[in-house]
Amino acid sequence: MSIPYKEQLLTIEKVFRDPVHDYIHVQHQVILDLINAKEFQRLRRIKQLGTTSFTFHGGEHSRFGHSLGVYEITRRICDLFRRNYSIEDDPDNGWDDSERLVALCAALLHDVGHGPYSHTFEGIFNTNHEEFTMMIITSPETEVFQILNQVEAGFPEKVASVIRKDYPNPQVVQMISSQIDADRMDYLLRDAYFTGTEYGTFDLTRILRVIRPYKEGITFSTNGMHAVEDYIVSRYQMYMQIYFHPVSRAMEVILDHLLKRGTFLYQEDPHYYEGHSRLLIPFFENAYTLEDYLKLDDGVLNTYFTVWADDKDQILSDLAARFLNRRPFKSARFQPGEDDTLITEMTQLIERVGFNPTFYTAVNTSYDLPYDFYRPDQKHHRTQIELIEKDGSLIELSKASDLVAALAGQTHGDERFFFPKEMIQNDRTNLFSDEFTEFSRYIHNGALRRP
Incomplete structure (x- = not known):
């Protein structure tokens, strides 16, 4: 009698050597088949951090590696829950290990819909990586769907509902998506x-020792509160120091304007792009399919940018060269409302020396909420982190931790005005040296000011 596909285990487990988790263990045939699916293999060709590698050169890792890592943490949590908090021992709050496979598949596939330079690309072409993730999981033409559908009828939709956060078991959902999750x-x-x-390092081993299931999701023992605090602070530091770094954001601005310029020029001469940028045409026309989307990755865009660097359009070629050769815009912090007039005056100077402000200036806002608690007056809210006492009672994290309370409910970040670096190089021999001098007077200690 053959073993059902959902229960098939590898004779010898497959391992992936990983710099973060040492080994990633694959025991289910379903998981190995999903990893080998072409839609998942595509993630090798998409950077996890987008333009951040222009600032931190080591940040070249892919969404493939990250997805394996999320799977591995989820696998370890499932093992811990099965061993220590099974539903057989605690029918009200315990873990039902029959949920393991749907949790592992959702963890592995949670980012499968990301596109090239995902967030910038999404902003230009109105794509949505979460919607594409759902499509990849639930569309019969994908290898991912065909694998999941062998598990049981309706299983692809189960996996999609975990990522969509409407799966009926909150333990599975919060394992993949909450304020402290495997992702x-x-x-x-x-x-x-x-x-x-070192900003993002925290004690994962300790967190996995104190994580616990309960009927409404995931909680943490109070004796592990300091490990959770460490995680919250690490997340805050990573956003402030890494993800919101001005140079990375400057390169995002250039990428954004480069794609906008390509779209603008396509409207003027659609046939020009058929010979060298054909895969972007469905996006220029806003008439793309899932098949069109899956053909794109970071390498495809970089190849097109290399071609565009020799384009006859000076703006397109210049922006492509700036992106490929890492020539970021400069930026200065500003206060919304207070500094709007300054930005207008600076933009006029930029235009006066010959830069098209549509493609050579930008306002970029980057804010993050390190931790939030439940707010009943808000339509969309985050799942707050709960600590569990020995008697089973729960306490929300910021009520137990003064450190987290200091960060809770407060957004952190800044707003920046981006402009060509040439505006502050003070080239006195240039025809527009007066404009350059005037422009530089608007900036003091990295922020805008009235001269």
Whole structure:
């Protein structure tokens, strides 16, 4: 009698050597088949950190490695729950290990819909990586769907519902998506490792010792509160020091404007792009399919940018060269409302010396909420972190931790005005040296000011 596909285990487990988790263990045939699916293999060709590698050169790792890492943390949590908190021992709050496979598949596939330079690409072409993730999982033409559908009828939709956060078991959902989940824990450790920084490091081993299931999701023992605090602070530091770094954001601005310029020029001469940038045409026309989307990755865009660097359009070629050769815009912090007039005056100076402000200036906002608690007046809220006492009572994290309370509910970040570096190089021999001098007077200690 053959073993059902969902229960098939590898004769010898497959391992992936990993710099963050040492080994990633694969025991289910389903998981190995998903890893080998072409839609998942595509993630090898998409950077996890996008333009951050222009600032931290080690940050070249892929979404493939991150997805394996999220799977591995989820696998370890499932093992811990089965061993220590099974539903047989605690029918009200325990872990039902029959949920393991759907949790592992959701963890592995949670980012499968990311596109090239994902967030910048999404902003230009109105794509949504979460929607594409759902499509890849639930569309019959994908290898991912065909594998999941062998598990049982309706299984692809089960996996999609976990990522969509409407799966009926909150333990599974919060394991993959909450304020302290397998996704965040892996990307903090992985991004810290590859960027060569210490900000994102925290005690994963300790967190996995104190994580517990309960009927409404995931909680943590109070004696592990300091490990959770460490995680919150690490996340805050990574956003402030790594993810929101001005140079990385400057390169995002150039990438954004480069794609916008390509779109603008396509409207003027659609046939020009058929010979060298054909895969982007469906996106220029806003008429793309899932098949079109899956053909794109970072390498495809970089190849097109190399061609564009020799384009006859000076703006397109210049922006492509700036992106490929790492020539970021400069930036200065500003206060919204207070400094709007300054930005207008600076933009006029930029235009006066010959830069098109549409493609050579930008306002970029980067803010993050390190931790939040439940707010009943808000339509969309985060799942707050709960600590569990020995008697089974729960306490929300910021009520137990003064450190977290100091960060809770407060957004952190800044707003920046981006402009060509040439505006502050003070080239006195240039025809527009007066404009350059005037422009430089608007900036003091990295922020805008009235001259």
